[in-house]
Amino acid sequence: MLHVPKARPGDRIAVLSPAFAAPAVGPEVHEQAMRRLRELTGLVPVEYSTTRQLDASPRARAADMNSALADPGIRAIIATIGGSDQILVTPHLDPALAAADPKPFLGYSDNTNILNWLWRRGVAGFYGGSTQVHLGAGPAVDDVHLRALRAALLDGGEVEITEPGESEDIGRHWDDPAALTEYGDREPTEPWTWAGPGKSVTGRTWGGCLEVVNQLALADRMPSNDELAGTILILETSERLTPAHHVAEQLRAYGERGLLAAVAGVLFARPAVSSFEVMPTATERSALRAAQRDVVLETLDRYNPDAVVCVGVPFGHTRPQWILPYGGEMTLDGRNRAVTARF
Helix, strand or coil: CECCCCCCCCCEEEEECCCCCHHHCCHHHHHHHHHHHHHHHCCEEEECCCCCCCCCCHHHHHHHHHHHHHCCCEEEEEECCCCCCHHHCHHHCCHHHHHHCCCCEEECHHHHHHHHHHHCCCECEEECCCHHHHHCCCCCCCHHHHHHHHHHHHHCCEEEECCCCEEECCCCCCCCHHHHCCCCCCEECCCCEEECCCCEEEEEEEEEEHHHHHHHHHCCCCCCCCCCCCCEEEEECCCCCCCHHHHHHHHHHHHHHCHHHHCCEEEEECCCCCCCCCCCCHHHHHHHHHHHHHHHHHHHHHHCCCCEEEEEECCCCCECCCCEEECCEEEEECCCCEEEEEC
16 A cells, blocks of 8 residues: 655645535535644645535546646645545546545545545545534544544554543534534443454554445445455444444345455444434433444454454544544554554
């Protein structure tokens, strides 16, 4: 995997909406995100024609991504948010541009499509980061997110992934002035669950949002099992509140495919279990998270009992959010119960 040199303060970073154009819906949150991005990283955000354009065509969104890849002055790319149809964008991306001047891409959820597209061309990226959710919303950028963001874009190095101790599934509505000054409703987190042998495994990462990985499988755009041999599989579920039995069905299919047997370790995120429309009680939320945890552990034990597994890590559709390497190395230490990422 090609690991691109880090940016330096004063460099430019492309801010794109290759899935949903969230800045068009929450412009005040977006403007706060741009201010914070400049202040906290020293990088200069550059927007493109579809960054704030709702319902832009897949070809137009791909054209902006290609323009960012082609511009030598752009040293990194970050997505404003995810979405649902980015699978239509990647066929219009230019592999020659990614090879000629590779640069790190940061995003999660539907951005699994672009990250996988880059991964299959040998370019490492980062799973996580959303200007609209993790930079612009709330009274401040969470400490763990800022540490990971700076490590991904500027500082590099080895970082231990830790538990911040609190979590929210959703923030405030973007049209609510409180979205600029308040976090969402946060609750204490449960300890991570470890399974598999008490050993340490290191590998490059692949995976992403489980619902999007399913699309990649159906479209035949996944890496082969040989390409995934020895990797650390990072998976998380989206704001669709995917029930545990659907997670079990999909993981079983990957087991039958041979994917789960190929990997050295699995990192599964703390899932979102509530939304603006669905708000279970605290007891129900805990039970939903436990149900997903249990099917993950059961399926991995069936198909790869030698894999080191950790469930409950705060990445993906949660806040505070750790940004993780995508194609870069991570270590799962089952003996000391520690997760380390190399940025």
